[in-house]
Amino acid sequence: MGRDQARPRPSLRRGVHRFRNRARRRDGNLERDGADVDHPRCRAHAVHQHRIRAGADRVIVRAIGLLSGGRTVVPGRVRRVDRGKVVIEKFLSADARNLRPSAIRALAKYINDPKVISFAGGSPNPETFPAERFAAIADRVLRERRNVSLQYGPTRGLPRLCEFVAARSRVKSEEVILTTGSQQALDLISHCLLDAGDIVAVELPTYIGGTSAFYARSATLAGVAQDDDGIVPESLDDVARKKRIKLLYTIPNFQNPSGRLMSQRRRDRVLEIANRHDFLIVEDDPYGDLVYVEGADTTPIKSRDRDGRVLYLGTFSKILAPGVRCGWIVGPKSLIDRVEIAKQAADLCSGMLDQSIIDEYCHAGELPGQIENVRAFYRGKRALMLSALQEHFGGRAHWTAASGGLFTFMTLSDSIDTASRIETAVANGVTYVPGSPFFVDGSGQNTMRLTFAKESDERLREGVQRLAHVFA
Amino acid sequence: MGRDQARPRPSLRRGVHRFRNRARRRDGNLERDGADVDHPRCRAHAVHQHRIRAGADRVIVRAIGLLSGGRTVVPGRVRRVDRGKVVIEKFLSADARNLRPSAIRALAKYINDPKVISFAGGSPNPETFPAERFAAIADRVLRERRNVSLQYGPTRGLPRLCEFVAARSRVKSEEVILTTGSQQALDLISHCLLDAGDIVAVELPTYIGGTSAFYARSATLAGVAQDDDGIVPESLDDVARKKRIKLLYTIPNFQNPSGRLMSQRRRDRVLEIANRHDFLIVEDDPYGDLVYVEGADTTPIKSRDRDGRVLYLGTFSKILAPGVRCGWIVGPKSLIDRVEIAKQAADLCSGMLDQSIIDEYCHAGELPGQIENVRAFYRGKRALMLSALQEHFGGRAHWTAASGGLFTFMTLSDSIDTASRIETAVANGVTYVPGSPFFVDGSGQNTMRLTFAKESDERLREGVQRLAHVFA
Structure with missing residues (x-):
């Protein structure tokens, strides 16, 4: 830093400097490890790879939170200099330098206390998993068909399961590929379609797994406004006029994190804009079956796509279970063929035991009943959450009605910063996900994502009360 | 083609032209679909994206074989123009344009006839899979721990299984990440380390899953000579002098496809050269436990790595089963941390049922006994194969002694082209993998890979006899 003293420092650089001194005070052993902080905001302020001597990741991550005014969108990359002789950093690809860890996953580490009521996280409730049926099926496919369930399988997926998915989506089997969860679908699509700097339009807010797959290809993300009916067409059109969008990433049904359902009229408009500006649409639909x-009306955009412009992503994670990793892509054959080759290089094939179990389960006709069970399970929890919010936050916040899915999204008054209160909340025995990580433009500091999936009815009520206390 | 008539055409362009006419003759419906042939050799001869009207993928793939003189290294990319209005091709990323389908997988389609004795393919024998034990364990982990086995899990892998792998490799747990098979390990390493045009040194011949992961990042591959002791140090040194190698990909133990075991002395030399020229080593070791x-001596290069230069890849695919997708990377913590973030974007986590089963199995101490069983199973088949080869090919070919692994690699007299005889072989009820797809320099046309893993003892003997007939 010495040489920089003479130059005027932008505020963030000053912040880094301040933090370094603060960190020094906290930890006597700070000079031992070298660590680089490389936060998007740091980069924006031209303090790229500014070196900070500090002791612990945790301190640094918190410091970045402080530096960016408590609005840590993404906790940034923390680099450590290797102990060995080889400095791996200099071998990293440009895409790897752009990788951003999930802010939500980082949060998860601090929340494992059963005393803390969790509205954070996005996992489905294990009580909904058809574990007993899976156990019976697993036993059979392992003992009787080991040459399928335990062997390498087709990259495209188990043929009968592909056909099941295709029939359910009313497309041809050649337009379907099964993936290792729908996160892999996002990754493969990114691989096949995105070069560094390509522009992906995403909703404000949007799912972090989507943005992380796009960032992993060094794409540039452009935020599009949403209201209660989903994407605001004028905003999308405006972005498309200013920038050459390659694809739009959207979650029309009970969006993660907003919980919103895009109206059918808006879906028409979105497709019309995509046609006019000639970009592709990635329609991610993990929650479409979870209607309460x-x-x-959850009819996908894909259903009105005549041109092969929409790539539709589905998954068994929310209606069966995410531990058996199985999602899918529906798209034009020419792209699916290319995705298959990309998947060959990515993992040869998805888990064959997983696919065998799901295939048997679906083939036995058990999926519709299971979906009914899952809906019934969450329907009650959703109602509880919404009425508790009305009781404790009525008049001083608004939140999504969430007619399906796993989340409601709450917006508090502008002056509140939800990220800065997360520690207070944990201390008060409740957690949520601050909303700003979901906004690629760094806004949303007064929002939070709440899932009603995880907790028991009693804890759910109690949790909202605790939350109200934190934001009293 | 009209406009090109005046210009002198290189031989391959003439070949494409010739094929088009030939294809027209074979199929009356050829003009119906549009398809582009984009073969590496075509590109080399400046006939990039030359358009050919043709009816079926199969015909085109075979045609490419003809075009390249029967030496089809990689069957090239076959593109079809979309039926919809959107032409997906124009949206493809540069990396996607570089994707190459596996020549071996393409071959697999034609070989599903039980009358054909198969020395092709690279799958382990299902008789070695511990299916009964897995069934019992699956039943337990599904019924009793659905919140682990069916839920999302840590990106890094199930902690106890990570620790097991780390202990087995004598490294710290923080130096390990579990992956969706070791193909994903190759993919993640490629993602984290390779930019377009980076140079990866690979053995001649080498594993196609490795090259496909590198090609998927548009890397440039440089071949390094092998002899019966593994990599020829002078060749590696020579390549490193001429080109700025970023990493070396090597399979020291019972290589796929060569079956060779790199001597310990050579491993020293390879590491020394990597140190001198400062490149990383990716040491892929799927077969190290299959010693007959x-x-x-299968001691990994990694065991002598003090600098964090070697990334070691292991897998349960060959000692347990590949359908439960579980491999791992051992490497310096700084890289493993980065790989973890890349994996977050790639699939969030690997299959948790798969990991739960393998974890229980290993924790119960059953792995060493299983490895002994697998060794015993293949030991006999290997001996049979080698003695049958001696009987039928002695004096007119040579092949790898294959002290472990699943393959032997046969080299016939220079005038023989194994790729051109594959159809004759299938007609004679036997298959193999032509060697040239494994050579990134396009050589090896007189070689073939033979697996002794798949067939019964009787069929194994019979198959070698049929093979001798084909190459009489």
């Missing part, structure tokens, strides 16, 4: 309210 | 001959 009559009349919620 | 006393005195075969």
Whole structure:
């Protein structure tokens, strides 16, 4: 830093400097390890790879939170100089330098206390998993068909399961590929379609697994406004006029994190804009089957796609279980063929035991009943959450009605910063996910994502009360 | 083609032209679909994206074989113009344009006839899979621990299984990450380390899953000579002098496809050269536990790595089963941390049921006994194969002694082209993998890979006899 003293420092550089001194005070052993902080905001302020001597990742991550005014969108990359002679950093690819760890996963480490009621996380509730049926099926496919369930399989996926998915989506089997969860679908699509700097339009807010797959290809993300009906067409059109969008990433059904359902009229408009500006649409639909309210129309954009413009992503994670990793892509054959080759290089094939179990389960006709069970399970929890929010936050916040899915999204008054209160919340025995990580433009500091999936009814009520206390 | 008539055409362009006419004759419906042939050799001869009207993939793939003189290294990319209005091709990333389908997988389609004795393929024998034990364990982990076996899990892998792998490799747990098979390990390493045009040194011949992961990042591959002791140090040194190698990909133990075991002396030399020229080593070791001959020393290069230069890849695919997708990377913590973030974007986590089963199995101490069983199973088949080869090919070919692994590699007289005889072989009820797809320099047309893993003892003997007939 010495040489920089003469130059005027932008505020963030000053912040880094301040933190370094602060960190020094906290930890006597700070000079021992070298660590680089490389935060998007740091980069924006031209303090790229500014070196900070510090003791622990945790301290640094928190410091970045402080530096960016408590609005840590992504906790940034923390680098450590290797102990060995080889400095791996200099071998990293450009894409690897752009990798950003999930802010939510980072959060998860601090929340393993059963005393803490969790509205954070995005996992489905294990009580909904058809574990007993899976056990019976696993026993059979392992003993009787080991040459399928334990062997390498087709990259495209188990043929009968591909056909099941295709029939359910009313497409041809050649337009389907099974993937290792729908995260792999995002990764493969990114691989096949994105070069560094390509522009992906995403909703404000949007799912972090989506943005991480796009960042992993060094794509540039452009935020598009949403309202209660989903994407605001004027905003999308505006972005598309200003920038050459390659694809739009959208989650029309009970979006993660917003919980919103895009209206069918808006879906028409979005497709029309995509046609006009000639970009592709990645339609991610993990929650489409989790409908709790009559009349919620979840018909995918894909169903009105005549041109092969929409790539539809589905998954068994929320209606069966995510531990058996199985998602899928529906798209034009020419792209699916290319995705298959990319998947060959990515993992040869997805888990064959997983696919065998799911295939048997679906083939036995058990999926519709299971979906009914899952809906019934979450329907009650959703109602509880919404009425508790009304009781404790009515009049001073608003939140998504969430006619399906796993989340409601709450917006508090502008002056509140939800990220800065997470430690207070944990201390008060409740957690949530601060909303700003979901906004690629860094906004949303007064929002939070709440899942009603995890907790018991009693804890759910209690949790909202605790939350109200934190934001009293 | 009209406009090109005046210009002198290189031979391959003439070949494409010739094929088009030939394809027209074979199939009356050829003009219906549009397809582009984009073969590496075509590109080399400046006939990039030359358009050919043709009816079927199969015909095109075979045609490419013809075009390249029967030496089809990689069957090239076959593109079809979309039926919809959106032409996906124009949206493809540069890396996707570089994707190459596996020549071996393409071959697999034609070989599903039980009358054909197969020395092709690289899958382990299902008789070695511990299916009964897995069934019992699956039943337990599904019924009793659904919140682990069916839920999302840590990106890094199930902690106890990570620790097991780390202990087995005598490294710290923080130096290990579990992956969706070791193909994903190759993919993640490629993602983290390779930019387009980076140079990866690979053995001649080498594993196609490795090269496909490197090609998927648009890397440039440089071949390094091998002899019966493994990599020829002078060749590696020579390549490193001429080119800035970023990493060396090597399979020291019972290589795929060559079956060779690199001597310990050579491993020293390879590491020394890597130190001198400062490149990383990716040491892929799927077969290290499959030792059939006393005195075969499989000590990994990683074991002498003090600098964090070697990334070691292991897998349960060959000692347990590949359908439960579980491999791992051992490497310096700084890289493993980065790989973890890349994996977050790639699939969030690997299959948790798979990991739970393998974890229980290993924790119960059953792995050493299983490895002994697998060794015993293949030991006999290997001996049979080698003695049958001696009987039928003695004096007119040579092959690898294969003290472990699943393959022997046969080299016939220079005038023989194994790729051109594959159809004759299938007609004679036997298959193999032509060697040239494994050579990144396009050589090896007189070689073939033979696996002794798949067939019964009787069929194994019979198959070699049929093979001798084909190459009489």
